[in-house]
Amino acid sequence: MTDVIHITDPHDDRVKDYFSLTDVALRRVLEPAEGLYLAESEKVIRRALAAGHRPRSFLMGERWLNDLADVVEQAARDGVPVYVAEAPVIEQMTGFHLHRGALAAMHRPELPDLEEALRDARRVVVLEDIVDHTNVGAVFRSAAALGVDAVLVTPRCADPLYRRSVRVSMGTVFQIPWTRVDPWPGGVRAMQNAGWTVAALALDPHGCTLDELAAKPPHRLALVLGAEGDGLRPATVAAADLAVRVPMAAGVDSLNVAAASAVAMWALR
Numbered sequence: 001m002t003d004v005i006h007i008t009d010p011h012d013d014r015v016k017d018y019f020s021l022t023d024v025a026l027r028r029v030l031e032p033a034e035g036l037y038l039a040e041s042e043k044v045i046r047r048a049l050a051a052g053h054r055p056r057s058f059l060m061g062e063r064w065l066n067d068l069a070d071v072v073e074q075a076a077r078d079g080v081p082v083y084v085a086e087a088p089v090i091e092q093m094t095g096f097h098l099h100r101g102a103l104a105a106m107h108r109p110e111l112p113d114l115e116e117a118l119r120d121a122r123r124v125v126v127l128e129d130i131v132d133h134t135n136v137g138a139v140f141r142s143a144a145a146l147g148v149d150a151v152l153v154t155p156r157c158a159d160p161l162y163r164r165s166v167r168v169s170m171g172t173v174f175q176i177p178w179t180r181v182d183p184w185p186g187g188v189r190a191m192q193n194a195g196w197t198v199a200a201l202a203l204d205p206h207g208c209t210l211d212e213l214a215a216k217p218p219h220r221l222a223l224v225l226g227a228e229g230d231g232l233r234p235a236t237v238a239a240a241d242l243a244v245r246v247p248m249a250a251g252v253d254s255l256n257v258a259a260a261s262a263v264a265m266w267a268l269r
Contacts, residue, residue, distance in 0.1 A: 003076040004065065007085040010092035015083050017105040018059050021163055022095040037161035039104045039171070042067055047171030053106045058082045059090065060102035068102060108161060111179040114152070114187070118194065121149035122220050123268065126181065126198075128236060129156045129227040130257060136160055137168025138258035139225065144172035146265040151178040152187075152222075188224075188239040196222045200240035201264060202232050203254060207243030214267040221268060225261050 007015055017036060036056055039048045042064070049055070049071065058068075058075060062084055065072055075082050090098050118124065125148050130136055136158045143151050153160060157180075160166075160173050181187040188198050197218035200207075224240060226232030231254075237243055246255065246263055255263065 003082065004072070005081055005083050007059075007083050007089060007093075010085075010089050014081070015057075015059060015085075015093060017057065018090075018094050018103060020095050035108045036105050037108055037159075037166065038163040039106050040098070040102070040163055040167050042102055044166055044171035045071065045102060045104045047174050048104065048106055048166075051109075051174035053109055053174065055080050056105040056107055058102065058104045059093075060084060061087055061090065061098070064101040112177060114179060114181055114190070115194075117150045117152070117177045117179045118191075118196075121177075123148050123265075124150045124152060124196070124220075124222040125261065125265065126152045126154070126187075126222055126224040127157045128154045128184065128224055128232055130225065131156075131158050132228055133158050133162045133164040134168050135228065135256070135258045136162075137165040137173065139261045140165070140169040140173045140176065140178075142258070142262040142265055144169075144176045146262065147269045148176065148265055151176055152181040153178065154184040154187075155180060155182045185233060185236040185239050188236065191222055192241065196220045197242075198222045198224060198240045200224045200226075200232050200237045200243045201245070201260060202226065202237050202243045203245055204237060204243035207245055210244055210246050210264055210267050213242070213244050217268055223261075223264055223268065225257055228257055 021038065039045045055075065057080060065084065072082050125139065125143050127136060127139060140151060140160060158165065160178060166173055191198055197220065199213060199221060201223060224232060224236060246260055
């Protein structure tokens with residue numbers, strides 16, 4: 001492991017990609033601007049590499065050199081630095097305890113355009129202005145598990161490649177095609193013109209139930225999910241082909257967006 005670089009100073013400029021990872025505002029600026037995202041844990045790092053994403057550097061505790069020995073060896077061949085530090089140093093550097101032992105700064109892949117993302121798809125989920133990174137990651141994990149072909153995110157939606165989103169998705173964000181759809185809700189018309197039926201998941205008493213839609217689903221279906229709290233914009237619901245709701249019991253009016261998405265994706269799989 002002669003190519004491993006040991007870090008003892010949590011302020012070492014060589015590892016600035018990993019500074020203050022708990023500050024969401026800073027990461028939102030740094031990650032897209034510098035073309036990188038952070039992958040956390042062995043499983044997520046391996047899924048990112050398997051998807052063809054290029055690492056800029058790795059940061060890990062000493063014990064992970066064995067678990068990720070093949071990754072470290074490949075990094076040495078490719079000239080990618082591998083930084084190793086004790087847990088207290090990493091915690092001071094990142095602002096949190098690294099439970100899963102390893103991080104990677106990855107170059108962001110170029111997003112496909114809308115036509116490319118939808119080319120072979122029949123089931124698509126659209127995330128409108130969902131700002132919680134945990135919810136975004138959970139929706140991606142369900143989408144990958146339940147056979148959704150692509151995910152679209154609106155301009156104000158949280159970044160699917162933010163560290164928390166990637167972690168919660170367990171790296172499945174690398175397995176499913178996704179891109180941003182802009183403008184929105186103008187993109188609804190573009191999808192309809194391309195042959196998509198756009199269904200808004202909304203508490204609309206005039207809409208159909210999920211059971212009714214699942215009984216006779218359209219060939220190409222885009223399911224639009226709204227922001228936490230307020231749900232979908234009225235303009236989006238009005239532009240959609242139909243509104244669909246998950247039947248509720250016990251006086252409950254709705255589910256968390258990640259839970260609702262999983263129910264709907266399972267029913268429409």
